[in-house]
Amino acid sequence: MGQRKSGHVTLLDIARASGFSVSTVSIVLSEAPLSKNVAVTTRARIRTIARQLGYHPDAYARSLRRRSTQTIGILAFDLSDPFCIPIMRGIQDGLHAAGYLPLVMDAQTERKLFDNYLHMSLERRAEGVIVIASWVFEETNLLGDIRKNNVPVLIVGRDLAARGISSILVDNEAGGALAIQHLAELGHRRVAVIRGPQEMCDSEPRWNGIRMAAAQTGIQIDDRLVFQLPGLSDPMSGFEGGERIAKSMLATGLPFTAVIGFDDMTALGVIRGLCESGIRVPEECSVVGFDDVLPAEVATPAMTTIRQPLRAMGLEAARRVLEEIGKTPRRRGDSILHQTSPELVVRMSTVPPPAERRAARSAGLRKRSNTA
Amino acid sequence: MGQRKSGHVTLLDIARASGFSVSTVSIVLSEAPLSKNVAVTTRARIRTIARQLGYHPDAYARSLRRRSTQTIGILAFDLSDPFCIPIMRGIQDGLHAAGYLPLVMDAQTERKLFDNYLHMSLERRAEGVIVIASWVFEETNLLGDIRKNNVPVLIVGRDLAARGISSILVDNEAGGALAIQHLAELGHRRVAVIRGPQEMCDSEPRWNGIRMAAAQTGIQIDDRLVFQLPGLSDPMSGFEGGERIAKSMLATGLPFTAVIGFDDMTALGVIRGLCESGIRVPEECSVVGFDDVLPAEVATPAMTTIRQPLRAMGLEAARRVLEEIGKTPRRRGDSILHQTSPELVVRMSTVPPPAERRAARSAGLRKRSNTA
DNA sequence: TATATTGATTCAAACGTTTGAATAGCGTTG
DNA sequence: CAACGCTATTCAAACGTTTGAATCAATATA
Numbered sequence: 001m002g003q004r005k006s007g008h009v010t011l012l013d014i015a016r017a018s019g020f021s022v023s024t025v026s027i028v029l030s031e032a033p034l035s036k037n038v039a040v041t042t043r044a045r046i047r048t049i050a051r052q053l054g055y056h057p058d059a060y061a062r063s064l065r066r067r068s069t070q071t072i073g074i075l076a077f078d079l080s081d082p083f084c085i086p087i088m089r090g091i092q093d094g095l096h097a098a099g100y101l102p103l104v105m106d107a108q109t110e111r112k113l114f115d116n117y118l119h120m121s122l123e124r125r126a127e128g129v130i131v132i133a134s135w136v137f138e139e140t141n142l143l144g145d146i147r148k149n150n151v152p153v154l155i156v157g158r159d160l161a162a163r164g165i166s167s168i169l170v171d172n173e174a175g176g177a178l179a180i181q182h183l184a185e186l187g188h189r190r191v192a193v194i195r196g197p198q199e200m201c202d203s204e205p206r207w208n209g210i211r212m213a214a215a216q217t218g219i220q221i222d223d224r225l226v227f228q229l230p231g232l233s234d235p236m237s238g239f240e241g242g243e244r245i246a247k248s249m250l251a252t253g254l255p256f257t258a259v260i261g262f263d264d265m266t267a268l269g270v271i272r273g274l275c276e277s278g279i280r281v282p283e284e285c286s287v288v289g290f291d292d293v294l295p296a297e298v299a300t301p302a303m304t305t306i307r308q309p310l311r312a313m314g315l316e317a318a319r320r321v322l323e324e325i326g327k328t329p330r331r332r333g334d335s336i337l338h339q340t341s342p343e344l345v346v347r348m349s350t351v352p353p354p355a356e357r358r359a360a361r362s363a364g365l366r367k368r369s370n371t372a
Numbered sequence: 373m374g375q376r377k378s379g380h381v382t383l384l385d386i387a388r389a390s391g392f393s394v395s396t397v398s399i400v401l402s403e404a405p406l407s408k409n410v411a412v413t414t415r416a417r418i419r420t421i422a423r424q425l426g427y428h429p430d431a432y433a434r435s436l437r438r439r440s441t442q443t444i445g446i447l448a449f450d451l452s453d454p455f456c457i458p459i460m461r462g463i464q465d466g467l468h469a470a471g472y473l474p475l476v477m478d479a480q481t482e483r484k485l486f487d488n489y490l491h492m493s494l495e496r497r498a499e500g501v502i503v504i505a506s507w508v509f510e511e512t513n514l515l516g517d518i519r520k521n522n523v524p525v526l527i528v529g530r531d532l533a534a535r536g537i538s539s540i541l542v543d544n545e546a547g548g549a550l551a552i553q554h555l556a557e558l559g560h561r562r563v564a565v566i567r568g569p570q571e572m573c574d575s576e577p578r579w580n581g582i583r584m585a586a587a588q589t590g591i592q593i594d595d596r597l598v599f600q601l602p603g604l605s606d607p608m609s610g611f612e613g614g615e616r617i618a619k620s621m622l623a624t625g626l627p628f629t630a631v632i633g634f635d636d637m638t639a640l641g642v643i644r645g646l647c648e649s650g651i652r653v654p655e656e657c658s659v660v661g662f663d664d665v666l667p668a669e670v671a672t673p674a675m676t677t678i679r680q681p682l683r684a685m686g687l688e689a690a691r692r693v694l695e696e697i698g699k700t701p702r703r704r705g706d707s708i709l710h711q712t713s714p715e716l717v718v719r720m721s722t723v724p725p726p727a728e729r730r731a732a733r734s735a736g737l738r739k740r741s742n743t744a
Numbered sequence: 745t746a747t748a749t750t751g752a753t754t755c756a757a758a759c760g761t762t763t764g765a766a767t768a769g770c771g772t773t774g
Numbered sequence: 775c776a777a778c779g780c781t782a783t784t785c786a787a788a789c790g791t792t793t794g795a796a797t798c799a800a801t802a803t804a
Binding site: 042063065067 | 780781782783784785786788789790791
């Protein structure tokens with residue numbers, strides 16, 4: 001067989017086997033412009049031999065010589081968070097179309113791993129880096145290192161435009177507003193809210209959106225029914241937080257007919273907590289989530305939520321980073337914040353509040369979709 | 373700054389800036405054995421300059437020269453299937469400990485992408501390949517190509533040992549048995565079953581396990597209450613299939629007090645289908661899943677399921693593939709099927725059947741855990 | 745004083761590609 | 775027949791590392 005010491009078939013192997021020079025073989029197999037000057041018979045011969053031996057060009061040698069790796073580093077803060085997946089999918093699709101390969105890395109919410117992988121992105125000569133982030137990564141100084149090497153960076157899910165990094169994220173304020181408007185339309189007046197952890201940049205604007213839209217729709221939110229999620233990195237922590245807080249809500253003794261969870265996992269936790277305390281969702285209490293991740297979709301009752309256009313955000317991220325690569329370092333655009341529009345997805349976890357139920361039902365207010 | 377034409381800082385840059393030769397710089401920065409012969413002052417000088425310029429060794433040049441990439445290709449059939457994630461996590465952890473980098477690729481259930489990525493694994497000189505598979509990939513002939521290049525392959529989630537590929541998967545028969553034994557202990561006698569799609573190798577043994585254990589526990593399964601999932605690649609198809617089949621079950625008019633879903637997504641679909649038909653879970657009907665993926669854990673009621681030790685399977689995969697790499701091609705072990713033990717996780721979706729409920733409750737039979 | 749020994753550093757070749765420039769053969773044209 | 779233009783192919787250098795062997799002082803040993 002064509003095995004040399006390295007175990008992989010090389011151009012030299014094919015050159016020897018075919019009687020042509022390495023150059024010719026390279027020109028043919030890489031379909032270089034020159035290859036149209038190569039005799040058809042030669043081309044055929046070289047090609048068949050290559051196939052026979054199972055030749056695959058060495059990406060390392062090639063990239064070294066071509067000085068381009070066609071690779072973008074994707075640094076996800078935690079792949080086990082279902083939030084990341086559709087974004088990744090979008091990025092991947094965007095890159096694939098342009099012939100780029102995503103170099104996927106999962107930081108597992110560990111700062112050290114994150115830094116490691118950022119290093120690797122540089123060593124692997126990623127031509128750009130997309131970070132899918134939550135709050136876990138404060139200003140790792142490596143981002144400076146990346147800059148120093150002229151690699152465009154982009155972050156999705158967090159606003160670092162102020163620090164000079166292009167960012168893509170959902171319009172949290174609009175999202176918060178959508179949630180409470182939906183509840184208002186259903187007739188809810190007493191709404192409990194779970195805010196996100198302080199470390200997370202989504203928390204504040206989302207809450208602002210809720211507050212402002214509440215004021216507009218005449219809902220007043222009782223401070224005692226506003227809770228805050230602690231900041232832990234485990235994707236289950238949102239769920240457990242929601243479960244625990246739901247019980248705290250009931251413990252206040254205050255009346256409420258709906259809960260807005262910071263995100264879907266939190267909201268699922270709320271549902272669990274309420275059910276365990278004997279409160280039925282949605283009959284006795286409505287629940288709204290945020291994100292629209294898979295578990296929210298397949299839970300029963302299916303959860304009403306504010307969808308983030310995650311895939312689209314990934315696509316946009318890919319588009320933008322490729323665009324930056326095209327430019328010369330000097331001509332790189334300023335870092336921009338790109339906000340995407342959230343979308344209300346009405347499912348089964350929200351209904352009119354108990355008191356109004358009968359009236360509303362006969363008024364035909366309950367249009368809803370079951371699935372995504 | 374240290375920018376040369378390539379935009380990345382190289383050894384040559386540091387050599388120039390420090391006055392030493394490229395060799396010395398390399399020896400110092402790569403901490404080669406020879407570096408203990410290098411004067412301490414020299415070492416310090418080189419190191420600080422490297423740091424100043426933001427040097428990162430070029431993985432391409434390095435791998436080319438060292439003839440080792442420290443890379444393992446991980447080919448997941450669909451990252452948006454929550455099943456994949458814990459396996460990946462396990463693989464990643466296993467590789468990381470050995471200083472290897474996973475090259476994650478998401479085939480998105482598309483045959484073409486799968487083939488593409490398999491190519492890439494070869495071009496990127498992955499030293500081994502781990503495939504996380506379901507049924508989608510019949511004998512893609514590229515696997516032969518991989519063999520030709522002496523790259524050890526391993527598949528998790530599918531048994532291809534017969535075709536000469538080491539495989540890791542759960543003991544489906546034992547899993548199926550666990551499910552029905554659990555229901556039997558709760559007192560169920562009329563159990564409906566949803567089998568997996570024919571294309572999937574888990575389907576048959578899982579069903580065998582159910583049948584055999586059913587016979588042993590004296591349960592007889594009515595053929596008319598055995599259904600089969602069609603084989604589609606979308607991760608939601610299991611869910612939708614379950615939902616649809618749940619309604620078919622009810623349509624038979626036959627009595628049943630529990631359902632075993634082929635996997636968690638199917639079982640979640642069953643719950644949805646039953647609820648929409650007014651049947652309450654678990655009060656009127658128990659449901660058991662398989663896999664133990666995140667959505668099953670955070671649904672309410674939390675789902676009783678047969679857990680696959682996914683993370684452990686990933687770890688084992690990493691261990692095994694690294695082991696193979698260590699050996700010379702000749703000495704590579706035969707492909708082995710490694711079966712892992714499933715585990716019953718009792719949550720809230722299973723209770724004694726309606727008729728027995730009262731008796732059982734007073735007998736203290738309802739020990740259960742809420743969370744994982 | 746010649747010869748090892750050691751310590752600090754450098755030479756030069758190699759890894760597998762790509763590619764601008766060179767070469768050789770050969771027919772056409774002025 | 776010299777000059778040119780094709781076509782088909784090869785040369786050789788380069789990409790950024792690593793590393794066995796070489797170099798060169800300076801010191802220790804014979």
